[in-house]
Amino acid sequence: xxxxxxxxxxxxxxxxxxxxxxxxxxxxxxxxxxxxxxxxxxxxxxx
Numbered sequence: 001x002x003x004x005x006x007x008x009x010x011x012x013x014x015x016x017x018x019x020x021x022x023x024x025x026x027x028x029x030x031x032x033x034x035x036x037x038x039x040x041x042x043x044x045x046x047x
Contacts, residue, residue, distance in 0.1 A: 020028055 017029065
């Protein structure tokens with residue numbers, strides 16, 4: 001991955017998070033964070 005591509009992806013991710021917070025509040029982000037944590041714990045079990 002080139003530096004330019006990494007910066008573009010980083011900006012897109014931050015923009016999507018900011019748009020989600022502005023439009024819908026932080027409830028969706030908190031929900032996704034909890035589900036992501038659960039998924040990591042589940043995958044660690046199968047390691």
